[in-house]
Structures are given as structure tokens and as C-alpha cells.
Amino acid sequence: MKLAIIDIGSNSVRLLLATYENNEWRYEPKQLWTTRLGQRNTDGTLRDESMEASYQAFTDIQKIANEYGADYCFGFATSAVREAANGLAFMERINTYCPMEWRILSGAEEAMYGFYGALGNQLEDGRHYTTIDIGGGSTELALGNKDGVYWSRSYPVGAVRLQSISDEGPQRVWEETRFLWDPMMIEGEFGEFIGIGGTLTTLAAIDLGLDHYDGTKVQGHKLSRETVEGIIMKLRYMSRDERIQVKGLPAGRADIIVAGAEILTSFMDSYEVPHVFVSDQDGMEAMARECESTHSNC
Incomplete structure (x- = not known):
């Protein structure tokens, strides 16, 4: 099984490509796009510039994941998105650039x-x-x-x-x-x-x-x-x-x-x-393991 795990953070969008085969994991080096979603508008909403930078990142990620042969693409968002009034709308629009299952994580x-x-x-x-x-x-x-x-x-x-x-x-x-x-x-x-x-x-x-x-x-x-x-x-x-x-x-x-x-x-x-x-390993590796064990939901 090949997975693409995407961490949508406040400073960057990160991609982890992972393969689970013969009861072993192989993780590729993480890739990163600086998007600065955490630099929000004065009303707390996500800025247009940061969202556009993120959409470009998702476009790149879709291409990379397809070339990797990913079976599942899963994204999770953290503080910048969960605190923004337009965070949900932002996440829903992601699928037009990179179809994926996703969640907004609590702290x-x-x-x-x-x-x-x-x-x-x-x-x-x-x-x-x-x-x-x-x-x-x-x-x-x-x-x-x-x-x-x-x-x-x-x-x-x-x-x-x-x-x-x-x-x-x-x-x-x-x-x-x-x-x-x-x-x-x-x-x-x-x-x-x-x-x-x-x-x-x-x-x-x-x-x-x-x-x-x-x-x-x-x-x-x-x-x-x-x-x-x-x-x-x-x-x-x-x-x-x-x-x-x-x-x-x-x-x-x-x-x-x-x-x-x-x-x-x-x-x-x-x-x-x-x-x-x-530790270079973090929540992305944990999310990959969860998706592998419950892949029908990922």
C-alpha cells in the first residue's frame, strides 16, 4: 500500500509519501511548501495569498502523489485552519486541486x-x-x-x-x-x-x-x-x-x-x-499507520 499524507500547518504544507509492504514501512523524505496560513487577516480568517499558495502546493502534491502511485491521499489541518472562520470552506475547496480525505485536528x-x-x-x-x-x-x-x-x-x-x-x-x-x-x-x-x-x-x-x-x-x-x-x-x-x-x-x-x-x-x-x-518523525507517520490499519476510512 502506498500513501500520501499531507500536513496542512500554519507555516507550511508538508507531504509524506509512505509505502507499507511486507509488514514494513518505507518513508520517503518529507517535502515542504511554505504557505504561511498562520498569518491571517485581522478578523482571523485565512488570507487569500496564503490560500492561493496552498492551492498551488496541493496542485503540485497531486502530481507527485500520482507519480508515486499513491493508493490513498489523506490530509490533516491544524491550528491555522481550525481557528479560522473560513477554514472549513478552505478545506472543502482543496479537493478541486487534490482530491483527498481530510480532517481538521483538535489541539x-x-x-x-x-x-x-x-x-x-x-x-x-x-x-x-x-x-x-x-x-x-x-x-x-x-x-x-x-x-x-x-x-x-x-x-x-x-x-x-x-x-x-x-x-x-x-x-x-x-x-x-x-x-x-x-x-x-x-x-x-x-x-x-x-x-x-x-x-x-x-x-x-x-x-x-x-x-x-x-x-x-x-x-x-x-x-x-x-x-x-x-x-x-x-x-x-x-x-x-x-x-x-x-x-x-x-x-x-x-x-x-x-x-x-x-x-x-x-x-x-x-x-x-x-x-x-x-525526532524527524512526527504526527505524519502516526497518521500513515492509522490510515494503513483503517484504509477503508482513508
Whole structure:
């Protein structure tokens, strides 16, 4: 079975092509289109420019999925779409560009899929883990073990949403988020904090100095609190032209990476987290596995 999984996020639309054969998964490198759905109109609706950029992405995705021979095409949308009054109409129009089944995820669902996608078989060790997913429009936390997620939160802070606040000064994101994080009650032996999503994978790629993004190198990369702060200090006072010369930093994320990294340091300080391990795998892989097991609904 071949699947095309599409993540319709606040900063970008991402595509995962996956094949399930002989009880094994083979994932192709994820592809990305920067669309900025999270930069909405003053009334909260999705902007025409962002929707048009997304429709072009879906046109490209349909061609790629057809060439791949995908049996099913499934899309899921997150905070930008679920918060917008015209989000449903936007999703309904997608099918004119790329026919697919789709869902708009709640914050709790987004956190849960990210948790299972990132951890997978690692949960078999019986320990408890926490995932943090810093997206363009929201940040999701999930805590659980092999028996399931028993605590999760979705916060309305993301790299796109807080970009303008971050631009005001080096303490502004901290001031905005320092009272945000809820107490986390861990109910057993704890493993690690796992970071997923574009902010975390980009920070890992920068730390690794990757000329070209390589998920196999990003997977499992350890980011300390000091390393993240160092990247923030390095990038904050660079121009955009200077930032896009930094290895590991794609142009589509150059203007929002500092805001995303500052959300991460706020989280790490609040929970006294010395480091996180980055996962290239996230909710897209979890969604692929769900579609394979219930393909009649996908």
C-alpha cells in the first residue's frame, strides 16, 4: 500500500509519501511548501495569498502523489485552519486541486498523533515520555507511555504567531509565555523530552551544520538548553539575507526561527529541561499507520 499524507500547518504544507509492504514501512523524505496560513487577516480568517499558495502546493502534491502511485491521499489541518472562520470552506475547496480525505485536528489530537509518531516502538521500554511540538500557530505537549497519552495541552503560541512579538526584543517571548505552561504530573519512570516539528528539526539541522536537510541525521539529535540559546543569540541580530546563508536554516523559516527557538527555551526553563532529543518523525507517520490499519476510512 502506498500513501500520501499531507500536513496542512500554519507555516507550511508538508507531504509524506509512505509505502507499507511486507509488514514494513518505507518513508520517503518529507517535502515542504511554505504557505504561511498562520498569518491571517485581522478578523482571523485565512488570507487569500496564503490560500492561493496552498492551492498551488496541493496542485503540485497531486502530481507527485500520482507519480508515486499513491493508493490513498489523506490530509490533516491544524491550528491555522481550525481557528479560522473560513477554514472549513478552505478545506472543502482543496479537493478541486487534490482530491483527498481530510480532517481538521483538535489541539489534543494534534498532540496525540505527534506523540505516537515520534516515539513509536520506543514506548515498549515502559518509560514515560513528553513530546513538544512547536508549530507555526500552536505548541502541543503530550505526556504518556505505552498505555497511551494521559496528559496533553495545546497552547496558542507558535513561531509564526509570535514572530512580531519576538521582533520587539529578546525578552518579549519569555514575558508572553512565562506563565503559560501548566504543571505536568509524570506518573512513572521518566525517559526523555522529545522535540518534533519544524522549529525543532531546523534547530537540529543548524546545530549539525547540514548543507541539505537529512532526517536520518536529525533523528535523535540532542539539543541542550545552552545550544538553543547560542543559536538564538547568533541569529537574532542577523539580517534575513545573512540568516539564509546559515547552514541548516531554510529560507522559508529564516524569519520565524528565533521566535520558535524562544518558545522552546521558555518551555525548557519552565520545566527545568536540560536538553531535548529531536525526532524527524512526527504526527505524519502516526497518521500513515492509522490510515494503513483503517484504509477503508482513508
